[in-house]
Amino acid sequence: MADAASTQARTGTAVIGDSEFDRDTAVTRRDPAVPGVYDIDLSAGWTIINAVNGGYLLAVLGRALADTLPHADPFTISAHYLTASAPGPAVIRTDVVRTGRTLSTGQASLFQFAEDGTEVERIRVLASYGDLDALPDDVRTSAKPPAIPPIEQCFGAADAPADGPRIPGSSAITDRLDVKLDPATLGWALGAPSGKGEMRAWFGLADGRDADPFSLLLTVDALPPTAFEMGLKGWVPTVELTVHVRSRPAPGPLRVSITTRNLAGGFLEEDAEIWDSQDRLVAQSRQLARARLS
Template sequence: MSSATPSAAPSEWDTHTALTDAGDGRFAADLDPGWVVGGGVNGGYLLGVVGTAIARSVPAKPHPLSVSAYYLSASRPGPAQVSTRVLREGGSVATVAAELAQEGTTRISVLATYGDLAAMPSDVGTTAVEPMLPPLEECVPGSLAPEETRRVAPVMERFDMRFDPACVGWAMGAPSGNGHIQAWFRMVDGHEVDPVGLLMVCDALPPVTFDLGRPGWAPTLELTVHVRAVPAPGWLKVSHRTRNVAGGMFEEDCEVWDSAGRLVAQSRQLAMQPRA
C-alpha cells in the first residue's frame, strides 16, 4: 500500500499574501497584524500583496520588472480589496494598474510593468559595488532589539536580519550620521524570496534615518522598485542609504544582492521624516 508524500506547508509569506479571487481583476486580502510597524502596516508587505494580485492577473508574465506605488493613507490589519486593470499586454511585458483599498478608501495606487524573468537573460551587469558585510556570526541579530521596539514593530519578527556592526550605532544611541544601514537578510521561516517578495525586501530594514539620529516610524509617500533577476537561494545582502533630508522628507535608496553576488533589485523611496 503506497502513501502520498505530504505537501510542504505554505510559508508565512505565502499565507500572509494569500488572495481570494473575486473576478474581474478583483481580489480579497486579509492584512496580517504581524506586519505592523509604528502607525500602520509595512509598505513593502502591502506592495507584495498588490504585486501578488498583479502576478495573478497576468499569469504569463508573473514577475515584477518595475513597480511604482503611491501611499495615500495608512493601512491597518484586516480585510482589504485589491483591484487590477491590465492596461496593455504585449509579447514580453504587461503594464498593469492596481489599487489596494480598505473600507472604500484607497490606501495604495500602483502602476507596474511585469514580465517573465525566467525567459530573460540571467546575467546582471552593473558598475555598482556589492556591499561588503562581515561574516554572519560577526553581525548583530535583529532579535536583540529591545522588547519595546519589537512590540511597536512586530514586522521585525518576520525576518532574520544580521546587521553590519558598523551600521548599528543608532541602536546604542550613537548613530554614525552617514545615513547608511546594511544587513544580511532572509525570511524567519527560511522561505526563499521570489521576485514578488523582493518588493517587500526593499522596505524591510529600519528607516535609514535611524543612522542620522532620527528614529521612529517614517511613513512612505512613494516607492519605486526595479527587479533585475530571480534571486539565487540563500541569504540576501540589503543596503539602504540616504543623501538628502529636506522639507520634512528624505529619500532612501536600496540595493538587494543575492548569494550569487548579483544585484537583483534596487529601489528609491520618498518618505516623511520620522515622527517624534
C-alpha cells in the first residue's frame, strides 16, 4: 500500500514543513514549558549500512537548538561523532551558551541506551544561530559554481543496470534522495576510479521538498564518499563535521561539490560546497573521516 512519503516522491508535492524529512527530524520537548530536553525516534530511513547518516543527525540536533535558542537559523555548527547512532529512540539535551542581538550560541548532545541500559553519548555539537534574512546582500567572492553537466546528462541510482555495481551499504537513504552524479566522478561505480578525491552532483530530496537551512545540514554529508574515487571501499565514518550556512537557498535543485586533497594515516578531509539555483554559495563544510585502507 502506498504511503504519503511514496506518493510525495512520485508527485513532487512535498513542501518545507510538511515532508518526510521534516517529520523524521522533528523533536519533541519532554517538558512542553521548558526547552532543554527533547525526545526523537531516529528513523531507519536515513541509514547507511546499519548506522544513521551523520548529516541527518546534524539536522535533528539543529532543530533542537533552533527550539532552544532565540535565533532560528544555523550559521555554523560543529559536530563530533563519538559513537555510531542506530535507528530508534534518542534523547537530546541542549544548553544555551550565550545569547546576543545578532547571534546566539548553544551546545547539544544526543544520547541512546546501550544493551545493558547505560546511556551512551552519540554526538556532541556546538553551534551559533542567527537570522539569515537579516544578512546584507553584499557578496564579494572568488568562488565559482562547480562545472557539472546538465542534470539530464548525470546519473542516479535508478540509472544503474540491475546487475551493475551498487553503492556499498543499505539503500534506505538513497531512496529518499534525488542525486544525479557527474559522470566524471563515477569511475568508482564502473570499477575504474579516477584516483582523484572528487564527487559532484545535482541534489534534491526525492519527494520534491525544496532546500532550507536544516536540509543543507543533511546535504553536505549525503553524497557517496570521495574515497570511492580514490579507489577505497567500505564505510567512511565521520569523526568531525563543521557546516557553515551562508544563505537561505532558492527553490530548485542544488549543486554539490566535494573534494579531498589529503589522505594520510587512515584519515581524510572532505570539503563541500553547496550552490543553489541562483548560483549562490549557500553552504560550505569540512569533515574529517576515517578511511579503511585495506
